[in-house]
Amino acid sequence: MSEDGERGDNGRVPRKQAAPRRKLLMSEILEQATQLFAERGYDGTTLQDVADAVGLSRPNLYNYVRSKEELLVAMVEATSQEAASSLRAMRQRADLDPTQKLRALVRELVLQRANNPAQFRTLDRSEQALPSDIAERHLDSRRAVLREITGVLDEGIVAGLFRPLDSRVTALSIIGMCNWVAWWFHPAPAHPAEPVAEQIAADAVAMVVQVDKRRPSAPTPLGAVALLQQDLDYLARLLRVED
Template structure:
């Protein structure tokens, strides 16, 4: 039905520019529907267990008409990578480059953005996560580059916060991976509904991420004076002492394994 309508529109318009302008949004919407249905089928049946005919049937197109949009399942995987990892990386980069937010504000918005993307389109993320080892080499490369870009954006904001004295001295890579893990896991356990929207969940996880790295309230000096630097150092030593004490407690007395 969609294809017949599109063919009729082309016939009536004779290829006029206004018709072509109207066709572009329709094509984009249908392509989005094709990708959504493919991801649903990949999640249900696996990538190898899904055919292009299955996708065509789910969208309501004939297989020849589907070829007007995608030529192979690999193209669908590319679209999925672009809609998940690459889209996330681009969104986070825009947040990181904002000049109206301090590092804590950036981190909060970064995490909120990531969580909402996972919550709104969980099947995309789950499908790619499950298929990661089976992706064709070129698609796997794109996926890895996008994941590294997401990691890099969060690490950059964490480093900015540490340098500004707003965040504790931390291993920014380990911390960024931990934060990404919190956001990614939403795609597996969260099921949005009118009574349980995604926004409060995203806000809570974003607040948790900031709390993970923020210095204790009232202990960050307002000006970088020598005494202020000493105060920051003392805070860091106190934090390190607590970590080492907790680690010794977990290990128990020497010689117990």
């Protein structure tokens, strides 16, 4: 037995065993690196620190990661790019209406933040210190998340299911609500993440849903102006879609 696991007669780790073990060990490396970055900062952490935390020698660590920058890339992929990809897939589902899509997107985003809080907090705190290429990847992924949620809101507004709100401002508000979970939520057997995700998803839908489309029989002058503004906003969105 070695640090890499059991080996076959030819001295190599059987392929069926190697892939799962590599994935598990890489997850452990990323988890330990995240904790170290959070405690000591990115500049204050060395690859030797990571190797010691995982229980590997420095040469063996090089079999999995060659630099601290690679660890940051892996964190961005796991925290930002994975979120953008999963949200994009949900938005493209033809079997869901905009209300169902919004609920699913928010639920997914909350669960990702709740299940990987240290990675999200570390990236959030380290944004200004990230190498430029990694910072650009992170920013692109954040923009993609905003784009997916804004797109679903626009779909719902055009369909008449959501109120004609400013979709970008509303999307940023919803994302902020999801992101904050990484800071205040602490999972426990008696306090799992799923009910929290469901509640926040329901809150997000309640923020935008068109509850009652009937007009009041005698609106006040200011109320009539507000209704007219909603109609104009709705018409403007329809015209943009047709263009």
